[in-house]
Amino acid sequence: MITLTMAQEIISAALGHARASTMPPMTVAVLDAGGHLIAFAREDRSSLLREKIARGKAMGALNMGVGSRSLVERAEGHPHFFGAITQLAEGELVPVPGGVLVRDEAGEIIGAVGVSGAVPDADEQCAIVGIRSQGLVADAGA
């Protein structure tokens, strides 16, 4: 499992990466395997919907069992199906990079990290840096 201490260090590493770059204000959410929030941080001046976007990316990854990058192609290829299941998910199925599954050594999903604030590739990179800082496997999708 992802402990609170690990989740806080994931956030610290993710935001450290954002600050070492020139990214705008960022929001980071760390969820457990059941989709429940463990830790969260919204940087000063990060806009109002950022919490829901970051969580929607992370929860979308857990909802479908793939990193949110994999959802992009699915949404484009099957828009009606994707529209229906987005409604089933109450929006928590955001098809853009930045929702990254956290796996343990055995490959089991133990949670997910969602990041929002910069361009999607940069958001995803923050999540990956955060997850790897704890010696865990980041599965961003493909």
Next chain:
Amino acid sequence: MITLTMAQEIISAALGHARASTMPPMTVAVLDAGGHLIAFAREDRSSLLREKIARGKAMGALNMGVGSRSLVERAEGHPHFFGAITQLAEGELVPVPGGVLVRDEAGEIIGAVGVSGAVPDADEQCAIVGIRSQGLVADAGA
């Protein structure tokens, strides 16, 4: 009507088919004619939204009175109408194969089976195998 015993055997046959193939973890829901859940199984490591997708396929079939395969063409041909009724259905109108009506000898709808986890054609095949194992008629749509 579909009894609990029959519903459990439908699930057993559907999952047996999945395990005899190389399908990923599957989720199966059996609904009665009123759309209420009779029996349900989510295989280990089947992702979080699978319950809603499986039920959304089965309920979509009951909602419109056709197997969910028939909903694909309708969604593509009439996207605005389909978007509106998807919202009326609160998402339970998933336009993809895998929601299969169960009919009795007289052709009456007595329930529906929804399957999610693999590609849609494989999902649908699991549902059909399950339904036929009980001597019932599977109506997948066309």
Next chain:
Amino acid sequence: MITLTMAQEIISAALGHARASTMPPMTVAVLDAGGHLIAFAREDRSSLLREKIARGKAMGALNMGVGSRSLVERAEGHPHFFGAITQLAEGELVPVPGGVLVRDEAGEIIGAVGVSGAVPDADEQCAIVGIRSQGLVADAGA
């Protein structure tokens, strides 16, 4: 974790207990630690709200970290507080016996079983019988 096989055997033992008694038609839900449905069974002629009641008992136990029997006193002693958090839980906080936590040997919560159909004490007994059939610890609250 509770595997699908374990969840199905929990249901089988719980319903076996009900059938060995003179209980009315019963409904049983088995949830994982994150509150997601693993397996479910509704006996023939169990009424329409039973799914939501069984799940609401089990989810209520997970929501508060206590067996649902413990919620009775809280609801009676603090009705306004309980009313507010029931709304936060979207109803999934049913204050009546029959939502029983499943703990492993180390005492960790690994899921919950909810039962509805008979009187609450009998519902709870079905859940306990089911959980213990798998060598797991049943925490019904007090």
Next chain:
Amino acid sequence: MITLTMAQEIISAALGHARASTMPPMTVAVLDAGGHLIAFAREDRSSLLREKIARGKAMGALNMGVGSRSLVERAEGHPHFFGAITQLAEGELVPVPGGVLVRDEAGEIIGAVGVSGAVPDADEQCAIVGIRSQGLVADAGA
């Protein structure tokens, strides 16, 4: 305003107080003046509804402009009115101590801290310790 750094230190001080006592696993949420989440932490084994309860206490304080302790008397004295506005607030009006307004030197509300996990008086004490650690004024209601 409450910066992210301040919010994280409020959480750290609140949880430090809980750990120096013998409190069960705790959950802490820090909201800005608009009710949006700045930072959040859920300790290991804190149960599933704790996020919503902690936020519901803090948001309830902001919703009515008083610490959540003040809502207890209002709920008891005007149960029908309170029931109606709880529904308007979608439950985010939890009438129990532990939702504490954060005020600046001039007395302006700049956010709120919500804590859940122990008995209400202890929850509230964690929030107060956290807020005061940043030299801010804690308004718990009366």
